[in-house]
Amino acid sequence: MSEGSLHRPLPVDAVPGWDIETDVAVIGFGASGACAALEAARGGARVTLFEMASGSGGASALSGGEIYIGGGTDVQRAAGFDDSIEALATYLKLAGGPDADVAKCDLYAAQSLDHFEWLKAQGVPYKGTFVPGKIIEPATDDTLIWSGSEEAWPYSEAAAPAPRGHVIQWEGWGGGRKLVDILERNVREAGVDVRTDARVLSLIADGARVAGLVVRIDNRLVHVRAGAVVICTGGFCMNTDMLRRYAPGALKLTDPIGENDNGSGILMGMSAGGDAIHMDEFFTTCPWIMPESLVKGIFVNSRGQRFINEDCYHGRVSRTMIDQPGDRVWLLVDNAIFARPIDLARIDIASVGETWEEVERDLGLPEDTLSATVRTFNRYAAEGHDPVCRKAAKWLKVLDEPPYAALELGFPGSYFSFFTLGGLSTAPSGEVLDRAGVPVSGLFAAGRATSGLPRSGHGYSSGMSLADCTFFGRKAGQAAAVAARAVVREEIVAA
Amino acid sequence: MSEGSLHRPLPVDAVPGWDIETDVAVIGFGASGACAALEAARGGARVTLFEMASGSGGASALSGGEIYIGGGTDVQRAAGFDDSIEALATYLKLAGGPDADVAKCDLYAAQSLDHFEWLKAQGVPYKGTFVPGKIIEPATDDTLIWSGSEEAWPYSEAAAPAPRGHVIQWEGWGGGRKLVDILERNVREAGVDVRTDARVLSLIADGARVAGLVVRIDNRLVHVRAGAVVICTGGFCMNTDMLRRYAPGALKLTDPIGENDNGSGILMGMSAGGDAIHMDEFFTTCPWIMPESLVKGIFVNSRGQRFINEDCYHGRVSRTMIDQPGDRVWLLVDNAIFARPIDLARIDIASVGETWEEVERDLGLPEDTLSATVRTFNRYAAEGHDPVCRKAAKWLKVLDEPPYAALELGFPGSYFSFFTLGGLSTAPSGEVLDRAGVPVSGLFAAGRATSGLPRSGHGYSSGMSLADCTFFGRKAGQAAAVAARAVVREEIVAA
Structure with a gap:
């Protein structure tokens, strides 16, 4: 020894x-x-x-070379976002769970702008441009993206939302x-x-x-x-x-x-x-949000139940998938929002049907489970809200344009x-x-x-x-x- | 120092x-x-x-002085149960989760009968009698009870069920x-x-x-x-x-x-x-299964969804409650099975209604959530099965005799x-x-x-x-x- x-x-x-x-x-x-x-x-x-x-x-x-920075950076302001130290600190503490490190959250929030300047002073380049939408990493060399659950419930109610993912200038993933x-x-x-x-x-x-x-x-x-x-x-x-x-x-x-x-x-x-x-x-995360139209789909577990507002951060959605009973979940989409997930994700099309009842049967789920979930979702989506999982209005779409599909994510199986x-x-x-x-x-x-x-x-x-x-x-x-x-x-x- | x-x-x-x-x-x-x-x-x-x-x-x-013992004790045999070392070992390993201590499970299963004899040799008295039903601790001085999820899915499919809770002879709780x-x-x-x-x-x-x-x-x-x-x-x-x-x-x-x-x-x-x-x-556990008729009720979370087969061990049900979104769950019962939970449990009646839709509204849940859950449950319960959560047939009862009630368990709030x-x-x-x-x-x-x-x-x-x-x-x-x-x-x- x-x-x-x-x-x-x-x-x-x-x-x-x-x-x-x-x-x-x-x-x-x-x-x-x-x-x-x-x-x-x-x-x-x-x-x-x-x-x-x-x-x-x-x-x-x-990694993507993306750093969570806020409190009102030049890039945030140029893109029209008012961020504050308080909003950043509140978000970090909520994100940290029941034993969030309050001292670190407060210190980081207070010095986040200085830290961004320091990074730039080391020569880390930032183009200074914002890309809207749901993005995992920019495919371009832009700087600012929404990289968390800021606009999604319950975060949106606790802290004023702002995009805070600051990405190094680099064409494509892997900065x-x-x-x-x-x-x-x-x-x-x-x-x-x-x-x-x-x-x-x-x-x-x-x-x-x-x-x-x-x-x-x-x-x-x-x-x-x-x-x-x-x-x-x-x-x-x-x-x-x-x-x-x-x-x-x-x-x-x-x-x-x-x-x-x-x-x-x-x-x-x-x-x-x-x-x-x-x-x-x-x-953990599975890159299921590409293309972005898929975010308008709804996830169900092996009982046909929803379990999260699908518009929150893809990693939060993915982490919650792992908590579900059974070792798979399905993303339900209609023809209007369907798009093939990126190959990396290893997401399969498990079922296609002309009715939700057909998809439900095809997946081997009990009657009036998945189809009841979609029915309730659609009824409220038509009114522009989601009282069950609180997905924001901008991501709500009535899933009523056949054919319908269930995209399957398995663990193990898919890329998590x-x-x-x-x-x-x-x-x-x-x-x-x-x-x-x-x-x-x-x-x-x-x-x-x-x-x-x-x-x-x-x-x-x-x-x-x-x-x-x-x-x-x-x-x-x-x-x-x-x-x-x-x-x-x-x-x-x-x- | x-x-x-x-x-x-x-x-x-x-x-x-x-x-x-x-x-x-x-x-x-x-x-x-x-x-x-x-x-x-x-x-x-x-x-x-x-x-x-x-x-x-x-x-x-x-504690109740109850010890998990199996493999075919004299008490088990006298009550007509065929238990085996293999069934006990299999149950213990399934119960231990993804990192069950296989060596300890196997050793304990192999020596469980000897251990029971040792306990008796120390002077621990066992009356030798079995009490059927769902029991937390015997109110009497009897010995053997069902003390786990042996008869419930998924355990019942993996290991032949037998009651294994061996309780010291002692009148009432607290042995x-x-x-x-x-x-x-x-x-x-x-x-x-x-x-x-x-x-x-x-x-x-x-x-x-x-x-x-x-x-x-x-x-x-x-x-x-x-x-x-x-x-x-x-x-x-x-x-x-x-x-x-x-x-x-x-x-x-x-x-x-x-x-x-x-x-x-x-x-x-x-x-x-x-x-x-x-x-x-x-x-963790909340003593919600007393009186036993409550086990025929169904639990729903704050989204109106079921989350477990209610006939498994009360602690397994309770532990799963803590995983649910929101800090409360409801046990739904109809007039036929309603009974007031024991005071210790601190379970309140949150709502009573003539229809499940009325209870749903009264609890502030979105329409067609709780009521859809009950509808699907009832439809299958009438056929004698529960494909959603796999509650065993003997505990299934169509919840269709009004008035209906939702019993609320809160954490904190109820006794867990x-x-x-x-x-x-x-x-x-x-x-x-x-x-x-x-x-x-x-x-x-x-x-x-x-x-x-x-x-x-x-x-x-x-x-x-x-x-x-x-x-x-x-x-x-x-x-x-x-x-x-x-x-x-x-x-x-x-x-």
């Missing part, structure tokens, strides 16, 4: 010698790690960044790679010592203080002395054993969004006494991407908290290794995770630089 | 001196702790049991107190050193091995040296802070079944490296008792496992401080927790005695 393990820090007196000495050691080169390293370096710290892959990226590089590339350029210019193909094996502990890392580089054990460690290793969507123990609800999903999201950082953080919270929470939301408990400063709520000395974390802004799978909105990664990654880097300096001062006093 | 804390063991070299030396230290004097202490003592160990209250009890003493009293008598006769009003503050660690406890007795710190420690402290239903971080779904429930179920043992186990799993899971099911990960031996699945040396646990047989709130059946507490409490005590002897041997060799 001379290298320690993910489950047990190596005691400092078992370290044979220091191969690297640094102020701040950052683990993971996704968006969180990049932002943490950058701000720590700019805060005057010597920073070493360890990444197990051969280059930067992480799950961030697999996350470009975002990380830009952050990497800044990281390197700031003088961060980047070590790739470097797998962190364990923390090193000096009593109750985290004092460094054991890293495997070129098949050699490297002992790193650090004044502070920042864990930015992502979640555990690719660790089936952890999913089984902590988030078994996600086991039926087959498409993790991750690169090396094996939960190693969460385990190391816990090994030093860190608390891990809300480990059962996960985000997912990642985990549970992780280390942290203060807004990024300090990892133990189970008594006390910071673990020398240890910081950000991004999906933590339970942060996006804390509830049912409340997630696109861009929340990258907002959390970039903003609280920065905070963690800043605080780690300060903490590392304090360690150096203590050592000088002690010497 | 000379006493350590729930969050950090006291290092053995910080112990000023040993006030008590024992082989096995058991924490908690509910059913788990009693069984662990008893078996450890009978295994030849010196045993000291620490209980923070002034006497035995714990949550076990607040759990008598059960613990009998176990206590055995514990004292076995020579266990029982210390009450003794609050355990922390574990003591000798490197990676758990070596004792710090206990506060008479406002004095007592340092206990132990070859093995068994944590039997119960769950965390009375710790709001832990509920918030790990099981926020239970925050809306107001009636914990607990005495001192503050999660302290789970925290101590984690402080020594133990893994805590499925921390989001909880049992609850306790937590997440806790330390343990082997069938009771060894506490770390996050790598390796036993923490010297540390054992049983009962609701662990995630055991009853692992899923949706699958819980009455008697499962006491089955787990008594059976795996025994296993933990036996294994702890063996482990403590090994420590003594090592010390002799080392000396």
